[in-house]
Amino acid sequence: MTPERSWWGWGTTDHALSDEECIARAAVLPGLPDRPRPVPDLADVVLPTSRVAAPDGLPVTTDPADRARHAYGKAYRDVVRALSGELPGAPDAVAHPADEDDVVRLLDWASSAGVVVVPFGGGSSVVGGVEYRGDRPWISMDLTALDRVLEIDRTSRAARIQGGALGPVLEDQLRPHGLTLRHYPQSFEFSTLGGWLATRAGGHYATLLTHIDDLVESMRVVTPVGISESWRLPGSGAGPSPDRMFLGSEGTLGVITEAWMRLQDRPRSKASASVTFADMTTAIGAVRAIAQAGLHPANCRLLDAGEAATSGASTSGGCVLVLGVESAAHPVESRLEELTTLARDCGGVVAPRRDGPRDAAADAWRSSFLRAPYGRDGLARMSAVVETFETATTWDRVDELYATVQAEVGTAVREVTGAPGLVNCRFTHVYPDGPAPYFTVVGVGRPGSEVAMWDDVKTAAMEVLTRLRATVTHHHAVGRDHRPGYDRQRPEPFAVALRAAKAALDPAGVLNPGVLVDPV
Known part of the structure; x- marks a missing residue:
C-alpha cells in the first residue's frame, strides 16, 4: 500500500512526528508551548470559492481536497499557514494533464481567459515557487501523470524522460537497464525531473555532477507561443544555450514536459x-x-x-x-x-x-x-x-x-x-x-x-x-521568497533580457507570475 502524502507538511503521514515526539524535539528550546498545535482535518479546511470554470474536455477539477493539497509548497511559512486550517491563497482549480497535448490545450485556454497557471511537480518547493500571491484566478498544473521513461539510448547512455516523473518512479524504470540518473536531492521522493530542471536542483554528488544542469542533454518545453525542443548533443558552442534559458526558469517561461538526460551505470x-x-x-x-x-x-x-x-x-x-x-x-x-x-x-x-x-x-x-x-x-x-x-x-x-x-x-x-x-x-x-x-x-x-x-x-x-556577495540560493531556487535578494544579485542588463523573454514567450503573463520577474 502506498503511504499517504501529507497535505499540510513534508512527506508521508506515516513518518510525521507524533505529539510526544514534537514535545521531545522542542525540549532544546525552553519557552515553547507544552503541547503541539493540532493538525486540521482536511475536510474542515476553509477554502475560497472557486472563480474558474474550465471548458468541457480539459482535465481540470475544483475538488476541495485537491485544491488544498496544491495550495502551498513545503517551506516553513507554508506549513504554518496550512496548520491554521485556512487557505485563502488556494488555487481556484487543479489541472491534471495526461500528456503534452493536454498541457498545450491548458495553456491555450488559460492565455485566452487570463487564468494564471502555476506548474506543480512534487510540490516540495521551499521558496514559494508553487503558489500564486496575486488577485487573478489561478490553477495549479499537476504534471505527475507525465511520469514515463519514454526511450533509452544505451549506446549513448541517455534516456528521454517525461518531466512529471518523481524521483523513485524515474529510478524504478531505469533500474532494469542497470542505469541510474544518480540525482538525489533531499526531496528525491517528493520532487520531479521537471521540478529539478526548473529549479536547477542540487543532487547527490558533493563534487563534479552537483547540479541537474550537468546531466541535461536536451529539453522539450511547452510555452504559450510554441514548443521549444533543443537538439540532443554532448556539447555545443552554437550561441547561447536554449536549455540554459529554461534551466532555472521556475515555470515562468514554459512547462518542461520532457528531457533527454545523461545516465550512469549503477555503482557497485x-x-x-x-x-x-x-x-x-x-x-x-x-x-x-x-x-x-x-x-x-x-x-x-x-x-x-x-x-x-x-x-x-x-x-x-x-x-x-x-x-x-x-x-x-x-x-x-x-x-x-x-x-x-x-x-x-x-x-x-x-x-x-x-x-x-x-x-x-x-x-x-x-x-x-x-x-x-x-x-x-x-x-x-x-x-x-x-x-x-x-x-x-x-x-x-x-x-x-x-x-x-x-x-x-x-x-x-x-x-x-x-x-x-x-x-x-x-x-x-x-x-x-x-x-x-x-x-x-x-x-x-x-x-x-x-x-x-x-x-x-x-x-x-x-x-x-x-x-557579502554570496548567492541568495545555491539549489533551492528563487521563487517568491528569494526575489528581493535575487533582484540585487542579478545584473540589470540580464534582467532586461529576462523580462523581454517573459513577454515574448508568455504574452498574456499567465505562467507563474512574480517568479524571477515582476508580473506584467
Whole structure:
C-alpha cells in the first residue's frame, strides 16, 4: 500500500512526528508551548470559492481536497499557514494533464481567459515557487501523470524522460537497464525531473555532477507561443544555450514536459569515512584541500559542531567531515584512503572504520538528513521558528561568511524571538573555488506570530548574503521568497533580457507570475 502524502507538511503521514515526539524535539528550546498545535482535518479546511470554470474536455477539477493539497509548497511559512486550517491563497482549480497535448490545450485556454497557471511537480518547493500571491484566478498544473521513461539510448547512455516523473518512479524504470540518473536531492521522493530542471536542483554528488544542469542533454518545453525542443548533443558552442534559458526558469517561461538526460551505470563499490576537527577554520582548510586535489569524492559534507551534534554524527563537540566514494567500475578503498590521509594531514582525526564499507557517523548523518524535514514540521507545530537557507561563496570569503552569519543571524533571532536560538551549518557541495554552506536556524516563536517572525529572520539572512556577495540560493531556487535578494544579485542588463523573454514567450503573463520577474 502506498503511504499517504501529507497535505499540510513534508512527506508521508506515516513518518510525521507524533505529539510526544514534537514535545521531545522542542525540549532544546525552553519557552515553547507544552503541547503541539493540532493538525486540521482536511475536510474542515476553509477554502475560497472557486472563480474558474474550465471548458468541457480539459482535465481540470475544483475538488476541495485537491485544491488544498496544491495550495502551498513545503517551506516553513507554508506549513504554518496550512496548520491554521485556512487557505485563502488556494488555487481556484487543479489541472491534471495526461500528456503534452493536454498541457498545450491548458495553456491555450488559460492565455485566452487570463487564468494564471502555476506548474506543480512534487510540490516540495521551499521558496514559494508553487503558489500564486496575486488577485487573478489561478490553477495549479499537476504534471505527475507525465511520469514515463519514454526511450533509452544505451549506446549513448541517455534516456528521454517525461518531466512529471518523481524521483523513485524515474529510478524504478531505469533500474532494469542497470542505469541510474544518480540525482538525489533531499526531496528525491517528493520532487520531479521537471521540478529539478526548473529549479536547477542540487543532487547527490558533493563534487563534479552537483547540479541537474550537468546531466541535461536536451529539453522539450511547452510555452504559450510554441514548443521549444533543443537538439540532443554532448556539447555545443552554437550561441547561447536554449536549455540554459529554461534551466532555472521556475515555470515562468514554459512547462518542461520532457528531457533527454545523461545516465550512469549503477555503482557497485561504495565506502565512507568520517573525520573530526577541533574547529571550523581547520575543517574548512581541509575541505578546500580535498576540493582542489582532484579526488572528486561523491560525498564531502562538512558539519559544524552544532550540526554534528544535532545529527548524532558527533558527541565530542567537534566538527565532522563525512566522506563518501563510489564507482561502477573500480574498487574505491584506495581513493577513500587518499582522501582520509589528506584530511589527516590537514589536522583531522579519522574515525576508526568498523567492519564493512560504511561509517557510523556517515550513517547517522544520512538518517538525520532524511528525517530533518519531518523534524522541522514537528517544531513548527510547537511554534518554533525554523529557517534553512543555502548559499555559495569562494574559499577566500567563506570564513567571513560563516562567522558573519553566526553572529548577525544569531543576533536577529535573539531580537525577533527574545531568546537565543540555534544557527548550525553544513557544506552540501564543494568546488575547487568555493563551498556551498547550508544554514539551519531555530528559535522560540510566539503562537500566531510565527510567519512574521520567520520573515524577519529570513530578511536578516538575505541581507548578510547579498552584502557579502554570496548567492541568495545555491539549489533551492528563487521563487517568491528569494526575489528581493535575487533582484540585487542579478545584473540589470540580464534582467532586461529576462523580462523581454517573459513577454515574448508568455504574452498574456499567465505562467507563474512574480517568479524571477515582476508580473506584467
